[in-house]
Amino acid sequence: xxxxxxxxxxxxxxxxxxxxxxxxxxxxxxxxxxxxxxxxxxxxxxxxxxxxxxxxxxxxxxxxxxxxxxxxxxxxxxxxxxxxxxxxxxxxxxxxxxxxxxxxxxxxxxxxxxxxxxxxxxxxxxxxxxxxxxxxxxxxxxxxxxxxxxxxxxxxxxxxxxxxxxxxxxxxxxxxxxxxxxxxxxxxxxxxxxxxxxxxxxxxxxxxxxxxxxxxxxxxxxxxxxxxxxxxxxxxxxxxxxxxxx
Ligand code: PGA
Numbered sequence: 001x002x003x004x005x006x007x008x009x010x011x012x013x014x015x016x017x018x019x020x021x022x023x024x025x026x027x028x029x030x031x032x033x034x035x036x037x038x039x040x041x042x043x044x045x046x047x048x049x050x051x052x053x054x055x056x057x058x059x060x061x062x063x064x065x066x067x068x069x070x071x072x073x074x075x076x077x078x079x080x081x082x083x084x085x086x087x088x089x090x091x092x093x094x095x096x097x098x099x100x101x102x103x104x105x106x107x108x109x110x111x112x113x114x115x116x117x118x119x120x121x122x123x124x125x126x127x128x129x130x131x132x133x134x135x136x137x138x139x140x141x142x143x144x145x146x147x148x149x150x151x152x153x154x155x156x157x158x159x160x161x162x163x164x165x166x167x168x169x170x171x172x173x174x175x176x177x178x179x180x181x182x183x184x185x186x187x188x189x190x191x192x193x194x195x196x197x198x199x200x201x202x203x204x205x206x207x208x209x210x211x212x213x214x215x216x217x218x219x220x221x222x223x224x225x226x227x228x229x230x231x232x233x234x235x236x237x238x239x240x241x242x243x244x245x246x
Contacts (some may be wrong), residue, residue: 001200004037005159005219005246006226008062008124010092010235013043020046021173024053026236032058036226036246040233041092044078051087062090062124065098068111080112080119091116092228093123094150094169106149113150117159124161124228125150126207129186131168137168140187147191157198161205161227162188169208171230178221181206185223212241219246 020042041062042050051061067077067089076088083091094109115124127146130140164184165174185204195197206218207228218224227244
């Protein structure tokens, strides 16, 4: 089964109005004709500006989080419907930084992902173990708990993406080995097979210090259907080099 690869840039809380626009322009103009799907996920406040630049292009727009509520008195939150209204087609859910700094639980991830799907967004649901969990041999147990607790009943292989992001590899320059990546991706594929309709279509992407110099090796591994790119997505040349490798 060939699945079209997805290269998604997670800009996190970086940039300014002017730099976000330049980055979006450069990514758009530099990736025409690429074989993979490409998405950029800017900070909420730049979604409108970036959305105008990538509208009607091959570049998709994504949010970095959303609320599990429809609307109401939830100060500081942004709903899935608002993201869709601004042209988003993806939303990152359950990133380890949200789990770590905002106490997001698997149950919270599940209800956010469910809301996203109900509004027509594709959630990129993040799972991954910490270094301590890996050292204790708990990696697959952690991943299976996060999948069972975080993937909503409405998910199918077509309407969601799973990102495997070992926490210890995010922003550290430490990349998981090929064997480590393959083991977890194969595990996720097997685990989701009986639990997800159309599971053959499920894209399982890797994240954690993906750079131009390691992208080609990672992206050719079995069951690696793309990458969630943090730091390297902030430089158009680096992000484009990764997408070109896909
Ligand atoms: P990184 O971040 O590429 O900077 O390691 C990846 C992510 O957090 O999605």
